[in-house]
Amino acid sequence: MNNSNRYDAIVIGSGMSGGWAAKELAERGLKTLILERGRNVEHVKDYPTANTQLWEFPHRDTLHPQVLRDNPVVSRCYAFNEATEHFFVKDGEHPYEQTKPFDWIRGYQVGGKSLLWARMVQRWAEFDFEANLADGHGTDWPIRYADLAPWYSHVEKIAGVSGNRDGLPQIPDGEFLPPFEMNAVERFAKSTVEARFPGRHIVSGRSANLSVPHNGRVCLNRTLCERGCPLGGYFSANSVTIPAAMATGNATLRPHSVVHSILYDDSLGKASGVRVIDAQTYETMDFFADVIFLNASTINTNLILLNSTSSRFPNGLGNDSGMLGKYMLFHNYRARVFGELDGFHDAYVAGHKPGGCYIPRFRNVGRDKQSTFLRGYSFSFGARRSVGAMNETDKPFGAEFKQKMTELGPWSVYATGMGEVLPREENQVRLSKDKTDAWGIPLIDLDIGYTEHDDAMTADILATGTEILEAIGAKNIRQQDSKQAPGLDIHEMGGVRMGRDPKTSMLNGFNQMHAVKNVFVTDGSAMASTACQNPSLTFMALTVRAVDYAVNELKKGNL
């Protein structure tokens, strides 16, 4: 065994959750190797467009139509444009199979999609961890809110989360910096809706953007987040966890490292290391460690485990239960309602707000009982002043036309649903039978779809969204069911689910593989259900909790 390839810990993936694993492991003194399949993206230095003015882009931040044509999947992502395209995987670069249509949005670089995320960080409710047990869909979560609460706090304190303490059980309060203000229309909507519909609340979205300076970072409300923020104004692995890991002197970052598989040592009864193919040289090499954290992002984590076969685990590492790759999850983002509002003509704002408002789940909460669907959905909600005061009868060119372009129009309001999907065995990922990638690794085949349950929830999202907009007096209300494929929510989860029973789950309550005790999986793949909160915060909290457990177990000699 080559000693230079020997570490205490290996973290596969450097993004949202992997960065935390690396930081916490390195800070606890473990020599930690961070494997990242993409290139390095160093904070500040590798944000080439961070300070580019709109008119300095060749096409004014508009992507070439041919890029859109050649990359239909990634082009559907709202954040993919001339300023950010270098942080997104193009469709042709890393093909995958779609038994059912699935828009898989990827960022293969150090930091992964944490550079690009929408930064909404609501905690889960107590009842979210109890949902599987309560209605029998999916397997019971092996943890409850109280298990995770201190770790939510741990993450929030470091990442920096702006939010109001709203005292709502659906979204427990956390360690908040001051909230971003709601504008006049949003405050009106809050008071109106909360009076009219008991149980429905409109709150300032909890956001991993800094409303006040925090740990040497600051948000100056440029709202160019997805380009990478030189000020570290929002949480990303690049700005927070990777630098913290490196600062310990215990971490080694190895970009361009495509993980082929996790190596299993039958004699030791545990994993011995990780097989890597260098993305550039195609050289295969093995790295060894006492403990392995798998944080390759939901679908690639599934792929790595499915491809990690041995005589002990012919169907994928730790897959005694046959559950690996099953019960894939996502969020239903199909439904959106929007309209215009009269009035508030003298109300305006200064600066840009790096987030919106949030309407926590109110369906099947408390006394609300729905007959057509289980669980519920939340909304992202907001009001914005539109730009342009021209009417159709105005002269369509000339000085007056120009003037009207520079005046404010009416307020527009929107509510976009985020629905929980039920855990279903049929939603699966599998290895392709005959296709491999450039490194000889099987492609992943995605077989994930909606059900009538999702359709019923979509209909209710449109109905209540309309009620809410009507209540605040919106006009010209339009409902939209985009029927977008799963995946575009960029909330893919599951496949390596946590559970109490090794017969029906892959991981225990500490994200530790039931069957391979020194492997921990703490990205979205570990999720046993989705709730209807943006999921990254929960991945991060699970990660830091699992690291604490793993390090303690390691010290006790149990791994």
Added chain:
Amino acid sequence: MNRKDALKTLMLITGGTVFGAQAFLNGCSVRNRDFSLSASEKTLFNAFGEVIIPATDGSGGALAADVASFAETIVRDFYSEEEQTTFRNALEDLATNGFSESRLMEFETTKNEPYLMLKQLAVWGWLSSSVAANEAYKYVPVPGQFTTDIAYQKGDKILYPRPGAGMARGFARHHAEKITSA
């Protein structure tokens, strides 16, 4: 202003039809990468643009923003050869027959497509220029804070809406379809 607001503004301005991009999305990617405008064509396009968006008190118009150079880039890079020809023919028509206000009004009434193509490029080019941002709007690239309850009166300069991000995608998706969303 978010992207959809920007699109809405643009669509309202240009009458709901969007040019360019469609040929590519249909799978036809024939275009002439050598497309360029002559000095006189640029002068002509800027003069036309200036009628659409003139210089007014305190802010430059299409000429100051040099919308012709922007149009040249977009037409060269985004348009099919057929659309490039349409663009050039439309310019030639302006050179031959002029662009009096009455003529432009007639184009507007009949929804003359070559005219609307030129107009769109002029408006888009101006709206996304530093001239528009810094002179016609209040451009604060680094606001430092977000505050609400700012009183607004007609005539106040409004925040620069930063149009452009994803506009081509919007064009492609909503081609010939009226954008009415917020």
